[in-house]
Amino acid sequence: MAKGWSGPLEQIDDYRWRIPKNAQSGMRVDGILYADDRLMEMVRQDNAPQQVANVACLPGIVRASYAMPDIHWGYGFCIGGVAATDIDSGGVVSPGGVGYDINCGVRMLTTSLEREAVQAELVRLMDTIYNSVPCGVGVGGQVKFSGREQRDLLERGAEFVVEKGYGRARDVEHTEARGCLDGADPGTVSDRALQRGVNQCGTLGSGNHFVEVQVVDEVYDEAAAEQLGIRRGLVTVMIHTGSRGLGHQVCDDSLRTMEKAMRRYNIELPDRQLACAPVDSPEGRRYLAGMRAAANFAWANRQILTHHVRRAFAEQFRQSDEELGLDLVYDVAHNVAKIEEHEVDGKARRLCVHRKGATRAFGPGSPELPEAYRGLGQPVIIPGDMGRASYLLVGTQAAMEQTFGTTCHGAGRTKSRKAAVRSAKGRSIQNELKKKGIIARARSSRGLAEEQSSAYKDVDLVVDVVHQAGLSRRVCRMKPMGVVKG
């Protein structure tokens, strides 16, 4: 159903392309896409460039509507989209610029184990993780919170669940925004959202969410790797999930409010899914207060899952989880809107930065970073697909200057779910992975088919573009050993 983009795409340099603002009526700024020639061939076939142009129509948008090299067709915003609006010039916040899965994100843990030690136990380890991590459609969590506790959780995020015993104090330090966005108001979260979320804190979900056991197979920057506690052959863990039904409902509730608000503020946009309201309006403030609560829920969710994974490792290797390392390197959000200060036309401006399938990548020196990483830049975790690789990078000053401190978030799909399932007919994805030495555990065989490697762009190409363009710097690559899917 993708129609592709036939409008102008001007090449700026090896890694940047421009959709000029005269390409479509209503565009307030240019669209800027990061891609090399190979990725651009795929991007042209997709509807995503159209969405980049649509986003450029948002009131108050500054500099450009950006797209990362993992860009693909989303709803409203493309996935891989970055847009910042100037709050003091009527800039808007758009729930579509965050998405339904508010604070979908990814975290990475290092272990004290080498590949060989894990290889010997891999099948049993993956079974143990699979049995410890609630995953799949309609599967509830093991941790229950009272109404009062749920409110605290929405207000305080990761720290709240760490205090309840699900993690270590240092985990909070190593989480973007310390696992809690200020200004969350649980009172703005509807009863429906609370009902959807009540059973889901500490659950993985399905779709592209996963827990992976990985091994570092390539180190590009020895000094940075050492600072991050990483070396070749080391086993690591990656967890990818978000705010579950609670976040989905917060987004949906807000879209209905925003549609009405648009009429009141006389905002007209080319797509209903781009519904928005000024950041500085009752509707805008209300959405942000609810979105922050959902973001905090997501950090609590990944924190509880981390606890389950640590316990699974401890059970399998009969050692305490501290002895096994399992230290959190970092946790990043890749679907979120944040109020940040950036320079625009030489002046510091208060911006609402939407990152929809895009990762914050703050450079060295940012006060947002924990002490340990301040000289290095923010760790950026880029999951690839379950058959190929994932990456750890660090943020750069160039990203601060070019993209409000933002980089890509993953490989990006290239094949639809339907096409992926069709191409998997008569094959066992699980067996194919096993032949490559990767142990996969999943509730649904269709889910595995939808998520097979060939449905994604090659993450190596995507990461190469952000590295070459300077948006973040490659530290190391991890190969999957085992994967748990919903």
Place this chain on the structure above:
Amino acid sequence: MEPFEIIDHTADVGIAARGETPEDLFANAAAGMFSIITDPDNVEPRTSRPVTVSGSDRADLLVAFLNELLFLFETDRFITRRVEFDRLTETELAAVAHGEAIGPQHELETEIKAVTRHELAVEQRADDWHATVLFDI
């Protein structure tokens, strides 16, 4: 023509539904949505749930209706097999969803996060009604 077809989207999935009446259309859209979640042949209409929703126009109403069925699925573990309408206007509907609770006989394939409004369309053509709805997966 089929009551619904699954349509391609790079990251997500959608349905193109049709029906001779708006009631048919809405019922077929619901069937299409649940066919993404699980095999409808394994779902029996053993119990029912009342569904009452409103929307700002027919397309918004369809989104609200599908969202309500998803809400029942997530919070009440209720899988809808078919729907009967008591009332369906442009902005309001009252219906009864027939189906059953999730059980071991249901292999749940795909979680739908939400019913989106992206490229949402509900239209009357010469002989029938058509809807396009995309889901966030």
